[in-house]
Amino acid sequence: AEEENSKRNWSLQDFEIGKPLGRGKFGRVYVAREVKSKFVVALKVIFKEQIDKYRINHQLRREMEIQTSLRHPNILRLYGWFHDTERVFLILEYAHKGELYKEMRKKGHFTEKQAATYILSLTKALAYCHEKHVIHRDIKPENLLLDHEGRLKIGDFGWSVQSKSKRHTMCGTLDYLAPEMVENKAHDYAVDNWTLGILCYEFLFGAPPFEAESQADTFKRIMKVDLSFPSKPSISLDAKSLISRLLVKDSSRRLSLQKIMEHPWIIKNADLTGTC
Numbered sequence: 001a002e003e004e005n006s007k008r009n010w011s012l013q014d015f016e017i018g019k020p021l022g023r024g025k026f027g028r029v030y031v032a033r034e035v036k037s038k039f040v041v042a043l044k045v046i047f048k049e050q051i052d053k054y055r056i057n058h059q060l061r062r063e064m065e066i067q068t069s070l071r072h073p074n075i076l077r078l079y080g081w082f083h084d085t086e087r088v089f090l091i092l093e094y095a096h097k098g099e100l101y102k103e104m105r106k107k108g109h110f111t112e113k114q115a116a117t118y119i120l121s122l123t124k125a126l127a128y129c130h131e132k133h134v135i136h137r138d139i140k141p142e143n144l145l146l147d148h149e150g151r152l153k154i155g156d157f158g159w160s161v162q163s164k165s166k167r168h169t170m171c172g173t174l175d176y177l178a179p180e181m182v183e184n185k186a187h188d189y190a191v192d193n194w195t196l197g198i199l200c201y202e203f204l205f206g207a208p209p210f211e212a213e214s215q216a217d218t219f220k221r222i223m224k225v226d227l228s229f230p231s232k233p234s235i236s237l238d239a240k241s242l243i244s245r246l247l248v249k250d251s252s253r254r255l256s257l258q259k260i261m262e263h264p265w266i267i268k269n270a271d272l273t274g275t276c
């Protein structure tokens, strides 16, 4: 079934379009149902004129090649795509419980068990990406989704790159960027390790560690690695130790993905099914 589906040339007539789920920068995402199978997907619609205007043709093709080739329980599937005269449609896996950061805002912050479970899922997904020579570079809460069982899925691959050499292009908000990216230096896989440290902190405290009034101040705090832990909510020493081993300026000294999976805080707190 999967094989002929992925080869099929889909068209808009194959889908009943539901409510809009949100908007990316270049288009909107709708929940949709494939008419014959009643299979629910997320349909991302991107206008060709936007692709031309922002000259993102190569980036979009890269996103599609990368996401189509990746098969991992914590990475949102791209099942296929099609286009008409003015739009390109991406047929994406639908994450029933929506955006993880909305869940985080609702609760203020996650428990250590929830945070460790999400960090482990992210680490496994990134280890998979890195072995496929893909650096995501834009792992931030709004790109993280939850499926019907509450399992984390990395969504948008809009900024990921097939890493041949070192990369030099800027990305989204500064909060999640490693020093070498903020300084626009060449960077490599270790940027994702830094981001895991940022996310772990944010999952536990509800805000990223270097947040500041202005981008300039965030920039300074990142470059200084100006890290401090609030007394509330009180978190375990293991959690602080993991965060401190990831938010390290020298990218070669950041804890490896393998070492994260073996860290005492992850071993003690993460739920291995990825739900919790």
Ligand SMILES: CC(=O)N[C@H]1CCN(c2c(Cl)cnc3[nH]c(-c4cn(C)nc4C)nc23)C1
Binding pocket: 021, 022, 023, 024, 025, 029, 042, 044, 076, 092, 093, 094, 095, 096, 097, 098, 099, 142, 143, 145, 155, 156
């Ligand atoms: C940058 C970006 O694409 N962000 C979002 C838009 C919808 N999109 C989804 C994608 Cl790409 C896949 N599945 C989703 N599920 C949801 C969602 C479900 N609920 C109950 N609420 C929402 C929202 N959204 C998606 C990702």
